[in-house]
Amino acid sequence: MHLLEAENYKNGLVLRLLCTSFTIKMEGIDTNNLWGDVCENLKLSVSGAIFSTWFTQTHIVSLKKNDKRHFIEIGCPTLYSKATLETRYFGIVQDTLSSFLKTPVDLIFTVKQQNSNGKNLQPVTPLFENSKDHGEDLNRAISQSKLRMTYTFQNFAVSSSNQMAWAAAEAVSKNPGSAYNPLFIWGGVGIGKTHLMSAVGHSVLEKNRNAKVYFCTGEDFTNDIVEGIRNKTTQDFRNKYRKLNLLLIDDIQFIAGKVSVQEEFFHTFNALVYSGSQIILTSDQPPSEIKRLEERLKSRFEAGLIVDIGPPDFELRCAIVGIKAKQKGLTIPSNLIHMIAGNIDTPRKIEGFLIKLLSELTIKKSELNEMLIENLVGKGDDSSPIRIKASANDVVTAVMKYYSLGKKQLMGESRVKRLAQPRQLLMYILRTQLSLPYEEVGRLIGGRDHTTVMHAVDKITQMASNNVQIREDILGIKKLI
Amino acid sequence: MKLRVSRKSFFDALSITSRFTSYKAQLPILGNILLETKNNKLNISATNLEMSVCLAIAAKIESEGKITVPAKTIHDVASNLSGESVDLEVDKEQIFLKCGSFSSKLLGIVASDFPPIPASVSKNALEIPSETFLESLPKVLYCVSSDETRPTLTGVLMILFKDLVSWVATDGFRLSKKDMPMKESSRETKIIIPKGVLSELIRIAKEQKIVLDYKKDEKQIVFQVGEAVLSSRVIEGEFPDFEKIIPQTYKLKLDVDRNELSQAIKLASVFARDAANVVKFIISEKTFKLNAESSQSGDQENSLDVKIESKDSQLFDEKGEFVIAFNCKYVEDYLNCVEGENIEIKFNDVNSPGVFLDTSDEKLLHLIMPVRLQS
Numbered sequence: 001m002h003l004l005e006a007e008n009y010k011n012g013l014v015l016r017l018l019c020t021s022f023t024i025k026m027e028g029i030d031t032n033n034l035w036g037d038v039c040e041n042l043k044l045s046v047s048g049a050i051f052s053t054w055f056t057q058t059h060i061v062s063l064k065k066n067d068k069r070h071f072i073e074i075g076c077p078t079l080y081s082k083a084t085l086e087t088r089y090f091g092i093v094q095d096t097l098s099s100f101l102k103t104p105v106d107l108i109f110t111v112k113q114q115n116s117n118g119k120n121l122q123p124v125t126p127l128f129e130n131s132k133d134h135g136e137d138l139n140r141a142i143s144q145s146k147l148r149m150t151y152t153f154q155n156f157a158v159s160s161s162n163q164m165a166w167a168a169a170e171a172v173s174k175n176p177g178s179a180y181n182p183l184f185i186w187g188g189v190g191i192g193k194t195h196l197m198s199a200v201g202h203s204v205l206e207k208n209r210n211a212k213v214y215f216c217t218g219e220d221f222t223n224d225i226v227e228g229i230r231n232k233t234t235q236d237f238r239n240k241y242r243k244l245n246l247l248l249i250d251d252i253q254f255i256a257g258k259v260s261v262q263e264e265f266f267h268t269f270n271a272l273v274y275s276g277s278q279i280i281l282t283s284d285q286p287p288s289e290i291k292r293l294e295e296r297l298k299s300r301f302e303a304g305l306i307v308d309i310g311p312p313d314f315e316l317r318c319a320i321v322g323i324k325a326k327q328k329g330l331t332i333p334s335n336l337i338h339m340i341a342g343n344i345d346t347p348r349k350i351e352g353f354l355i356k357l358l359s360e361l362t363i364k365k366s367e368l369n370e371m372l373i374e375n376l377v378g379k380g381d382d383s384s385p386i387r388i389k390a391s392a393n394d395v396v397t398a399v400m401k402y403y404s405l406g407k408k409q410l411m412g413e414s415r416v417k418r419l420a421q422p423r424q425l426l427m428y429i430l431r432t433q434l435s436l437p438y439e440e441v442g443r444l445i446g447g448r449d450h451t452t453v454m455h456a457v458d459k460i461t462q463m464a465s466n467n468v469q470i471r472e473d474i475l476g477i478k479k480l481i
Numbered sequence: 482m483k484l485r486v487s488r489k490s491f492f493d494a495l496s497i498t499s500r501f502t503s504y505k506a507q508l509p510i511l512g513n514i515l516l517e518t519k520n521n522k523l524n525i526s527a528t529n530l531e532m533s534v535c536l537a538i539a540a541k542i543e544s545e546g547k548i549t550v551p552a553k554t555i556h557d558v559a560s561n562l563s564g565e566s567v568d569l570e571v572d573k574e575q576i577f578l579k580c581g582s583f584s585s586k587l588l589g590i591v592a593s594d595f596p597p598i599p600a601s602v603s604k605n606a607l608e609i610p611s612e613t614f615l616e617s618l619p620k621v622l623y624c625v626s627s628d629e630t631r632p633t634l635t636g637v638l639m640i641l642f643k644d645l646v647s648w649v650a651t652d653g654f655r656l657s658k659k660d661m662p663m664k665e666s667s668r669e670t671k672i673i674i675p676k677g678v679l680s681e682l683i684r685i686a687k688e689q690k691i692v693l694d695y696k697k698d699e700k701q702i703v704f705q706v707g708e709a710v711l712s713s714r715v716i717e718g719e720f721p722d723f724e725k726i727i728p729q730t731y732k733l734k735l736d737v738d739r740n741e742l743s744q745a746i747k748l749a750s751v752f753a754r755d756a757a758n759v760v761k762f763i764i765s766e767k768t769f770k771l772n773a774e775s776s777q778s779g780d781q782e783n784s785l786d787v788k789i790e791s792k793d794s795q796l797f798d799e800k801g802e803f804v805i806a807f808n809c810k811y812v813e814d815y816l817n818c819v820e821g822e823n824i825e826i827k828f829n830d831v832n833s834p835g836v837f838l839d840t841s842d843e844k845l846l847h848l849i850m851p852v853r854l855q856s
Contacts (some may be wrong), residue, residue, distance in 0.1 A: 049507035049508045050508060050509070052507050053506065053507055053508040053511070053530070067708075077714070078530055078531070078701070078714040079696070079699045079700065079701040079714065080528055080530050080533065080597070080598060080714075081530060081596070082699070083597040084596040084597070085598060087597065087662070088594070110698075111698070111699050111700040111701070111714075112700075112717075113700075113717045126653060126654055126850045127651060127654055127655065127726060127834060127848065127850045128653060128721050128726060133760045207795070208793075208795045208796070208830070209830070210795075210798065210830075210831075211795060213587050243799065245795075248516070475848060
């Protein structure tokens with residue numbers, strides 16, 4: 001019982017701390033020392049047997065000073081010793097104490113077992129520590145299954161774009177092998193396919209730590225087969241995959257076009273489905289669109305449930321920023337969360353952004369405020385490998401097309417809102433998506449000053465966090481590029 | 482002090498009280514028994530500073546007084562006497578004992594050094610019918626730990642809640658909880674009572690009522706049974722939160738005949754003896770086998786008739802088996818203390834406690850922590 005242990009350890013500690021502070025505080029006298037001295041003295045006055053029987057487990061519970069008199073409470077282990085001390089040794093204890101304190105002493109005996117030595121710590125025995133074992137076992141099972149620790153249902157934010165996929169995964173985790181088999185999840189990059197799939201694995205392991213769960217990518221699977229064929233250990237391969245309760249394969253599209261891998265997968269698939277095991281697959285396309293995937297596999301994938309995860313909407317991104325920030329130990333005020341979610345479109349980029357933010361905060365000791373977020377967003381994500389492969393002209397064309405404006409209007413001097421906002425948006429996209437320098441953006445948009453561009457980028461960054469229309473416009477334009 | 486008592490009652494009282502003395506104590510008087518006249522009776526008392534006893538027996542008293550005598554000497558003398566009555570006479574620190582033709586002088590110690598011990602219970606004490614008490618306590622007492630480093634486990638937790646007394650004992654590997662109905666009472670208390678006084682109480686109590694008096698401030702508990710008054714310190718500290726570890730649900734349930742299981746466990750323990758007492762329960766959808774093996778003596782397997790109810794097929798491994806191991810000593814202890822014909826055993830998984838229930842006694846709950854198997 002891990003918690004109990006921790007809790008009580010804490011209590012013990014607090015108790016001990018209290019005791020020490022107590023001894024220091026008690027009228028400026030260290031009661032432990034005082035009682036030790038008194039006991040040494042008493043040892044000389046009474047016989048050894050009497051001393052060890054009646055005095056060894058006593059201690060001073062409290063000490064108060066009152067007009068030149070000390071009032072002392074002495075704790076005894078049992079009522080028997082209390083009664084004996086009171087009737088037979090009261091005088092001698094009182095005399096000894098008052099000779100040490102040099103004041104008259106009032107004594108009171110109470111039954112109080114000495115527990116400052118930590119003996120009162122809670123028992124930690126197998127029966128009471130099992131929840132800890134659960135955790136250890138679970139962790140071992142999870143690492144054996146190659147699942148990512150943080151990819152659980154608790155950390156998965158749900159909104160309309162992924163609700164269907166989430167519900168399907170939940171259903172599968174409750175009845176693995178019977179609800180939807182296989183479950184095929186597809187969608188673009190970085191939107192949570194792998195997370196959802198792993199979450200099913202976690203949930204199954206939580207319920208039954210002995211369940212055989214294995215997570216791999218299409219590539220791992222391919223490598224395993226190649227290895228098996230090369231070392232003539234295909235039987236090992238079969239033992240590994242065909243006895244599982246839950247097989248999770250990420251990016252299954254990678255096996256397309258590989259004939260013998262597809263054949264092996266086909267047999268593994270059949271064996272697992274036949275034995276009632278669950279299979280979950282992810283891909284970036286629906287099965288029907290994966291090229292060079294054998295028909296028999298396509299049809300088998302289609303026999304289960306195919307769900308797609310769309311790009312996350314604004315609310316979901318907010319939730320994701322919140323969850324991920326919490327995981328990293330960051331507390332971000334909600335207006336800043338909105339700002340981040342408004343400007344960054346996929347969960348993976350959010351992850352990257354938060355890492356950047358965290359390093360800004362810890363290394364440069366910057367303050368967490370709108371300025372910092374604007375700055376970081378304004379820098380564009382140079383680090384992201386996924387870039388819009390478009391020239392500045394393409395972007396300009398896309399913006400013109402989206403708003404049905406002419407180039408002259410867009411680049412012109414007029415500052416009516418109908419024109420100014422698209423112009424600012426264009427600057428924002430050029431800056432954040434193409435990472436063009438401010439000067440260059442200014443030159444492209446009718447030879448404007450770089451400060452104008454900076455203002456535009458900041459303004460749109462702000463608006464993106466609280467204006468739905470702007471967010472939709474940005475998405476719409478990105479689609480056109 | 483001069484008096485005459487019946488030999489039999491004198492000897493019976495000495496047999497009980499001498500168990501409360503401590504021979505090992507450094508202070509000689511704690512190895513002594515106190516004889517004291519009070520209200521026309523002879524009070525015989527002893528204590529080891531953990532617990533105490535005071536027994537009153539009928540006596541014909543000629544003069545009052547008190548003295549302590551070494552428990553072992555006077556007990557051994559009294560056990561070998563024959564004759565109807567014993568005459569006792571005290572002169573300072575000596576006691577003269579006469580019984581028929583036998584006469585002796587025993588050397589005692591003055592009674593003033595004897596620690597004061599309770600000889601009566603207060604008026605508002607609680608009454609417990611001894612029948613239910615005697616039936617309940619042996620079912621938990623064997624689970625009490627003897628490990629002094631965990632003081633709270635060396636006693637039995639008594640929870641008094643309205644009309645129910647629950648007795649709980651655990652040594653950290655197994656736990657027993659027995660509920661005992663009471664007369665309606667408005668009191669609510671939780672006390673940890675040391676094992677010693679409870680097992681003595683079981684020996685002394687016959688067909689009488691037991692009166693229980695808890696002195697909270699003095700951390701003492703006093704019992705009165707007939708003419709005997711027992712007292713003990715109570716253990717300070719928090720009893721571990723046992724409610725939390727009692728499984729509320731189960732995934733697998735066995736229903737077995739107690740005698741059959743008891744016999745099978747005894748057989749298995751022959752082999753388990755040199756293998757840390759580990760006995761494996763091997764359960765499939767329909768069968769229940771007990772398996773024990775040792776590197777020195779060999780192994781054994783035994784199939785038992787059983788009714789199995791399984792709620793979760795995932796519990797079984799690829800061979801269709803659920804294997805859980807227990808210390809057979811614990812199972813044996815449990816089976817020895819229950820009387821029902823059938824035993825129900827409930828499991829959740831191989832590493833969480835097994836719940837043992839006597840189908841004829843729903844007020845008794847027993848948990849045993851399984852032994853973890855290296856896989």
